[in-house]
Amino acid sequence: MDLKSNIPEGPLADKWKNYRGSMNLVAPNNKRRLDIIVVGTGLAGASAAATLGELGYNVKAFTFHDSPRRAHSIAAQGGINAAKNYQNDGDSVHRLFYDTIKGGDYRSREANVHRLAEVSTEIIDQAVAQGVPFAREYGGLLANRSFGGVQVSRTFYARGQTGQQLLIGAYSALSRQIAKGQVKMYNRHEMLDLVTIDGKARGIITRNLLTGKLERHAAHCVVLATGGYGNVFYLSTNAMGCNVSAAWRAVKKGALFANPCYTQIHPTCIPVSGEYQSKLTLMSESLRNDGRVWVPKTVEDAEAIRKGEKRAEDLAEEDRDYYLERRYPAFGNLVPRDVASRAAKVASDENKGVVKTGLGVYLDFAAAIERYGKSEAFSKGIDNPSAEKIRELGEQVVEAKYGNLFQMYEKITGENPYKTAMKIYPAVHYTMGGLWVDYNLQTNIPGLFALGEANFSDHGANRLGASALMQGLADGYFVIPYTVGTFLADEIRTPKISADSPEFMAAEKETRERLEGLLAIKGNQSVESFHRRLGKLMWEYCGMSRNAEGLKKGRELMRELKEEFYKDVYIPGTMEEFNPELEKATRVADFLELGDLFALDALERKESCGGHFREEYTENGEAKRNDEDFTYVSAWEWDDDNPKVHKEQLEFENVELKTRSYK
Amino acid sequence: MKLTLKIWRQKNSTANGHFENYQVVADEHMSFLEMLDVLNQQLIEKKQDPVAFEHDCREGICGACSMVINGRPHGQQKGTTACQLHMRAFKSGDTITIEPFRASSFPVIKDLAVDRSSLDTIMQAGGYISVNTGQAPDGNAIPVDSEDSSSAFDAATCIGCGACVAACPNGSAMLYTSAKINHLNKLPQGKVEHNKRVQNMIKVMDKEGFGKCSNVGACEVECPKEISTDNIAALNRYYLSSVFAGND
Numbered sequence: 001m002d003l004k005s006n007i008p009e010g011p012l013a014d015k016w017k018n019y020r021g022s023m024n025l026v027a028p029n030n031k032r033r034l035d036i037i038v039v040g041t042g043l044a045g046a047s048a049a050a051t052l053g054e055l056g057y058n059v060k061a062f063t064f065h066d067s068p069r070r071a072h073s074i075a076a077q078g079g080i081n082a083a084k085n086y087q088n089d090g091d092s093v094h095r096l097f098y099d100t101i102k103g104g105d106y107r108s109r110e111a112n113v114h115r116l117a118e119v120s121t122e123i124i125d126q127a128v129a130q131g132v133p134f135a136r137e138y139g140g141l142l143a144n145r146s147f148g149g150v151q152v153s154r155t156f157y158a159r160g161q162t163g164q165q166l167l168i169g170a171y172s173a174l175s176r177q178i179a180k181g182q183v184k185m186y187n188r189h190e191m192l193d194l195v196t197i198d199g200k201a202r203g204i205i206t207r208n209l210l211t212g213k214l215e216r217h218a219a220h221c222v223v224l225a226t227g228g229y230g231n232v233f234y235l236s237t238n239a240m241g242c243n244v245s246a247a248w249r250a251v252k253k254g255a256l257f258a259n260p261c262y263t264q265i266h267p268t269c270i271p272v273s274g275e276y277q278s279k280l281t282l283m284s285e286s287l288r289n290d291g292r293v294w295v296p297k298t299v300e301d302a303e304a305i306r307k308g309e310k311r312a313e314d315l316a317e318e319d320r321d322y323y324l325e326r327r328y329p330a331f332g333n334l335v336p337r338d339v340a341s342r343a344a345k346v347a348s349d350e351n352k353g354v355v356k357t358g359l360g361v362y363l364d365f366a367a368a369i370e371r372y373g374k375s376e377a378f379s380k381g382i383d384n385p386s387a388e389k390i391r392e393l394g395e396q397v398v399e400a401k402y403g404n405l406f407q408m409y410e411k412i413t414g415e416n417p418y419k420t421a422m423k424i425y426p427a428v429h430y431t432m433g434g435l436w437v438d439y440n441l442q443t444n445i446p447g448l449f450a451l452g453e454a455n456f457s458d459h460g461a462n463r464l465g466a467s468a469l470m471q472g473l474a475d476g477y478f479v480i481p482y483t484v485g486t487f488l489a490d491e492i493r494t495p496k497i498s499a500d501s502p503e504f505m506a507a508e509k510e511t512r513e514r515l516e517g518l519l520a521i522k523g524n525q526s527v528e529s530f531h532r533r534l535g536k537l538m539w540e541y542c543g544m545s546r547n548a549e550g551l552k553k554g555r556e557l558m559r560e561l562k563e564e565f566y567k568d569v570y571i572p573g574t575m576e577e578f579n580p581e582l583e584k585a586t587r588v589a590d591f592l593e594l595g596d597l598f599a600l601d602a603l604e605r606k607e608s609c610g611g612h613f614r615e616e617y618t619e620n621g622e623a624k625r626n627d628e629d630f631t632y633v634s635a636w637e638w639d640d641d642n643p644k645v646h647k648e649q650l651e652f653e654n655v656e657l658k659t660r661s662y663k
Numbered sequence: 664m665k666l667t668l669k670i671w672r673q674k675n676s677t678a679n680g681h682f683e684n685y686q687v688v689a690d691e692h693m694s695f696l697e698m699l700d701v702l703n704q705q706l707i708e709k710k711q712d713p714v715a716f717e718h719d720c721r722e723g724i725c726g727a728c729s730m731v732i733n734g735r736p737h738g739q740q741k742g743t744t745a746c747q748l749h750m751r752a753f754k755s756g757d758t759i760t761i762e763p764f765r766a767s768s769f770p771v772i773k774d775l776a777v778d779r780s781s782l783d784t785i786m787q788a789g790g791y792i793s794v795n796t797g798q799a800p801d802g803n804a805i806p807v808d809s810e811d812s813s814s815a816f817d818a819a820t821c822i823g824c825g826a827c828v829a830a831c832p833n834g835s836a837m838l839y840t841s842a843k844i845n846h847l848n849k850l851p852q853g854k855v856e857h858n859k860r861v862q863n864m865i866k867v868m869d870k871e872g873f874g875k876c877s878n879v880g881a882c883e884v885e886c887p888k889e890i891s892t893d894n895i896a897a898l899n900r901y902y903l904s905s906v907f908a909g910n911d
């Protein structure tokens with residue numbers, strides 16, 4: 001298969017502008033005759049559905065949630081990047097482009113990333129016009145902050161809930177189109193299959209989750225904006241419902257899945273507290289601006305802490321190992337996410353973890369509280385302030401900056417982080433891999449597009465903080481409304497697609513049989529128990545660091561687990577009713593196959609890059625990329641026995657490939 | 664810790680419901696929903712029907728979780744959703760009563776899961792600013808007073824959970840609707856459609872079968888995001904002035 005990225009000709013900075021100005025368009029009277037299905041109404045899907053509706057297409061939008069507002073996007077905390085240069089600190093489209101390419105460890109497409117940086121500024125304008133209450137300065141202008149791994153302040157934010165505010169914006173734009181009848185909204189409808197006719201994507205099979213009824217929906221093209229697959233690890237910061245099934249169903253129909261092994265493990269999450277744990281909670285990266293990461297120097301102290309005989313405060317300065325500051329003096333606690341995560345793993349592997357399970361390190365604000373306290377006392381003109389006074393003043397400053405996060409931490413752990421050091425540990429957070437798409441965001445199946453976290457396009461092997469929201473909204477508001485025309489311009493004479501064709505009937509029948517097959521197993525183990533076991537295998541063999549032997553073993557064990565699943569899973573209830581266990585079962589079944597492909601991809605990528613760390617490919621303990629042999633995208637064609645890789649070479653014409661160093 | 668759970672079981676929207684008792688052993692570090700996971704695992708192992716409940720983010724932001732715990736929507740802890748509630752708030756030997764949100768505009772789907780799509784319908788009546796993609800001026804073209812922005816924000820923190828409706832003896836959605844309206848009406852961008860928005864959203868709210876607001880104030884007490892009833896007072900003022908403006 002020849003992978004055509006369809007990158008337009010011309011200089012990098014002009015590609016998108018020229019392409020947009022010269023691409024085939026669909027006239028308004030023809031748009032009215034064209035139907036588009038959008039699956040997923042998170043940031044990417046809601047923005048796409050709303051905008052396509054505004055343009056005059058007939059849109060049908062689907063979500064398994066009971067409302068678009070509940071999509072996983074709602075949980076994003078920190079912010080959204082844009083190259084506005086409002087702070088006059090030297091930011092530019094080029095700089096955002098460069099940071100994203102470098103942050104992605106040189107494994108993404110230049111042209112896509114440049115376009116992302118270009119449209120980033122329009123996203124902010126659009127969101128403000130919709131009423132998104134971004135943080136503002138006293139003068140009423142938009143405020144910014146800086147985020148991991150970059151040297152400018154380009155992150156726009158809305159307290160600790162940027163995702164919710166942006167999603168409400170997109171959801172309100174979508175609501176307006178629903179009210180106008182331009183978008184027909186199908187809540188609580190889960191896509192269970194993709195329907196192709198003559199090689200083109202023409203519709204989907206859904207299950208109405210309230211009634212259990214299977215439905216056939218036809219359109220001229222299909223857009224998937226169904227999110228990421230981090231939940232293949234079971235425990236992650238993703239919402240419980242996040243899953244890979246929509247994308248995986250497309251893969252089963254021939255779509256390629258790119259770079260499945262690129263996973264982002266976020267360094268600052270609340271550690272696992274027990275076997276019953278169902279999900280993990282992120283503590284925003286911004287905390288590393290003031291928190292210092294450490295573990296005890298000796299295993300004895302760590303053991304005493306784990307047994308509850310000692311607390312963080314009991315250890316003298318010289319008994320602590322501030323390992324990030326020690327190993328990476330230039331960036332210290334602010335090294336990028338992947339580096340910070342691996343360092344925490346090393347500390348835990350050395351048996352220096354500070355929580356019962358051994359999997360946790362300290363994030364300590366004591367020094368920041370003292371520093372802020374002293375400077376507050378000074379600026380308030382308090383002479384010889386007492387230690388208590390300094391603490392009190394310092395805690396106030398820290399509260400103003402991170403109050404909501406500290407409160408969240410206390411709700412979950414029952415510990416007061418002002419008084420004792422926070423405990424954190426890395427957790428699976430984001431998946432850079434996804435459906436392979438070309439410059440138009442079209443998969444290798446004509447008429448099938450993928451947006452947002454569901455595609456692989458812009459983040460290479462590692463995503464920068466505050467760039468996922470940007471990408472989802474760029475795809476939905478500013479890219480797909482144009483690029484969908486490259487496919488639809490040739491479809492204006494295609495009559496309405498019938499949902500009663502043999503292809504639709506066959507797909508519905510197949511789906512019914514798949515569900516009936518699962519229900520008929522009537523084994524002894526719950527879906528959840530399989531999901532947990534899969535997650536453990538993934539974490540152990542495909543987690544923060546990987547090696548060939550482990551990956552092979554992981555694959556084997558996952559295949560065994562899949563077999564056991566199809567023999568022994570127990571799903572209560574029937575197909576014709578509201579049945580959350582059945583919903584979970586189809587998702588876990590797909591995760592079991594994805595996990596296998598994930599491990600294979602990690603095995604074949606014999607280098608360390610971004611979130612993918614192979615123990616065999618290191619230099620002085622740091623990740624070692626291999627540009628000569630691996631500057632390509634791995635796009636996988638699924639096959640039960642023998643998935644096949646197709647390679648898209650990445651050409652870098654505008655940036656020079658360098659080793660990332662944070663020492 | 665050993666707990667007795669008294670849970671509302673209802674097969675579907677038309678069936679009659681009843682309470683059933685269950686015993687479960689929990690850990691104090693568990694979240695409330697993890698405790699229910701333990702129960703469901705137990706039920707599935709016995710090949711019984713697990714308890715249906717809604718959840719997704721499990722960190723208090725998506726608004727999916729919705730249950731009445733010991734008589735209170737989202738439980739007793741202030742400013743906390745059911746998913747953020749942890750078992751250390753209970754003690755061994757406790758009996759905990761768990762019911763669905765009850766309101767005539769929220770039909771029960773199964774057990775603890777209810778249908779809250781009427782909240783979406785209210786949004787569709789005007790919970791937006793009419794601006795197409797690509798029509799927006801520069802983000803800094805309209806400065807917004809940081810206080811206005813901040814009070815718009817306070818209203819915008821609503822997570823659409825519907826606890827206010829469940830808490831209200833009249834089943835009114837005034838707190839939710841007023842939060843949605845105030846978020847937009849406090850901002851300069853939202854002012855143009857101000858009167859129309861107020862009228863239309865209130866009309867649809869009534870049509871969806873939500874009750875009238877009689878200033879009981881239970882909504883504010885139970886709201887996990889502590890949305891203030893000041894929003895309702897402001898909405899009442901807007902409503903009157905929009906009627907006088909004759910903008911229907």
Ligand SMILES: Cc1cc2nc3c(=O)[nH]c(=O)nc-3n(C[C@H](O)[C@H](O)[C@H](O)COP(=O)(O)OP(=O)(O)OC[C@H]3O[C@@H](n4cnc5c(N)ncnc54)[C@H](O)[C@@H]3O)c2cc1C
Nearest residue numbers: 040041042043044073078079191227452453466467468469
């Ligand atoms: C805790 C947390 C904090 C984050 N903070 C930030 C941040 O500060 N900045 C940042 O840039 N990024 C952040 N991210 C990442 C970012 O939030 C996500 O990558 C992004 O929101 C994904 O958006 P999406 O639209 O692609 O997918 P989602 O929001 O996941 O939406 C997926 C949609 O698809 C639907 N769907 C899925 N499968 C099906 C199916 N089979 N049938 C029907 N519907 C289906 C779902 O119902 C949903 O509507 C954070 C992520 C997490 C977990």
Ligand code: SF4
Nearest residue numbers: 821822824825827886
């Ligand atoms: S106002 Fe409060 S209780 Fe009502 S829906 Fe919003 S967050 Fe929930």
Ligand code: FES
Nearest residue numbers: 719721726728746
């Ligand atoms: S599960 Fe999302 S708010 Fe409770």
